[in-house]
Amino acid sequence: MKVTVISGGVGGARFTRGLLALLAERLPDGKGGTTAAVTVVANTGDDLWLHGVRVCPDLDTVMYTLGGAVHEDQGWGRRAESSRVSTDLASYDVGWEWFTLGDLDLATHLARTQLLREGRPLSAVTAHLCRRWEPGVTLLPMTDHEVETHVVVDDGPTGQRLLHFEEWWVRHRAILPARRFVQVGLEDAVPAPGVVEALRDADVVILPPSNPVVSIGTVLAIPGIRDAVVATRAPVVGVSPVIGGAAVRGMADACLQAIGVETSAEAVARHLGLRTRDGVLDAWLVDTVDAAAATALARDGWSTRAVPTLMTDVPATARIAAAALGLVGL
Numbered sequence: 001m002k003v004t005v006i007s008g009g010v011g012g013a014r015f016t017r018g019l020l021a022l023l024a025e026r027l028p029d030g031k032g033g034t035t036a037a038v039t040v041v042a043n044t045g046d047d048l049w050l051h052g053v054r055v056c057p058d059l060d061t062v063m064y065t066l067g068g069a070v071h072e073d074q075g076w077g078r079r080a081e082s083s084r085v086s087t088d089l090a091s092y093d094v095g096w097e098w099f100t101l102g103d104l105d106l107a108t109h110l111a112r113t114q115l116l117r118e119g120r121p122l123s124a125v126t127a128h129l130c131r132r133w134e135p136g137v138t139l140l141p142m143t144d145h146e147v148e149t150h151v152v153v154d155d156g157p158t159g160q161r162l163l164h165f166e167e168w169w170v171r172h173r174a175i176l177p178a179r180r181f182v183q184v185g186l187e188d189a190v191p192a193p194g195v196v197e198a199l200r201d202a203d204v205v206i207l208p209p210s211n212p213v214v215s216i217g218t219v220l221a222i223p224g225i226r227d228a229v230v231a232t233r234a235p236v237v238g239v240s241p242v243i244g245g246a247a248v249r250g251m252a253d254a255c256l257q258a259i260g261v262e263t264s265a266e267a268v269a270r271h272l273g274l275r276t277r278d279g280v281l282d283a284w285l286v287d288t289v290d291a292a293a294a295t296a297l298a299r300d301g302w303s304t305r306a307v308p309t310l311m312t313d314v315p316a317t318a319r320i321a322a323a324a325l326g327l328v329g330l
């Protein structure tokens with residue numbers, strides 16, 4: 001069985017960890033893992049150059065989470081982390097002092113940057129880093145090209161300015177009203193090797209509860225990826241990242257607002273759309289508190305169900321994954 005997941009950072013990583021636990025139960029390989037082949041296509045729109053190193057927040061969150069190295073409470077970064085280098089760097093007044101680069105995390109960025117400088121593409125570099133962490137999935141960046149999400153915000157009464165997504169998200173806590181998102185470098189980008197094949201040859205494609213705008217939306221915007229999702233013979237099922245009118249963790253509502261989509265499980269589903277009507281989905285899993293959304297969507301031809309979707313721990317997340325697969329008969 002081949003499963004392909006389109007992921008952002010924390011939401012996608014946690015979901016995939018539960019999915020792997022479920023598959024290890026259903027299709028065990030006898031060594032604690034699964035015989036199912038899971039591919040994660042991760043957003044790299046949040047990537048940035050900082051202090052001379054390439055930082056890939058979502059790739060690393062997936063790698064650390066599935067590799068058992070993640071800082072569990074935080075959801076990203078390394079456990080047992082320290083920040084001596086960051087603290088010291090701040091004294092030089094260079095870079096962004098509000099963006100935390102942990103000491104152990106920095107080793108990952110240094111290794112990645114070294115390999116990139118040797119001329120290897122990000123997909124090959126990611127595979128190299130994953131040899132250490134053994135995430136149990138094939139982890140692919142959406143593209144080997146540098147595509148960065150920037151945010152257009154108002155600046156003064158008439159002007160607008162562009163800032164990197166991470167600056168808007170982390171430094172300004174998404175409080176500056178975003179007018180729109182721009183993926184810088186998108187035109188020249190092509191999917192990383194293996195991405196289109198993973199979508200084409202999958203038995204099921206899953207959109208986990210990741211940010212629908214700046215995670216899922218950015219991956220789908222890479223020329224060729226959306227078409228591959230639309231064209232795949234596999235069923236495509238999504239899990240709502242919105243529960244009861246709110247993004248569970250983080251500030252995804254600010255992103256939805258910027259693109260004029262209401263923060264509701266139903267509106268996000270309709271935004272992503274049914275494949276039979278120019279969208280990318282066949283099925284949509286919502287939380288029990290959004291049972292009314294499921295009823296409304298079902299009336300419009302959606303395959304949908306309401307179950308508890310809070311990823312409180314791995315077993316609970318495995319049940320969410322089971323419900324998602326169940327929606328498409330798996």
Ligand code: GDP
Nearest residue numbers: 008009010011012209210211215241247252311
């Ligand atoms: P990021 O790149 O780290 O922001 O992570 P993602 O894009 O993968 O996912 C972030 C989104 O996951 C958040 O905006 C939430 O809407 C969603 N999310 C986080 N935790 C949960 C959860 O327990 N259940 C559900 N349904 N969604 C969640």
Ligand code: CA
Nearest residue numbers: 008009046058
């Ligand atoms: Ca992210």
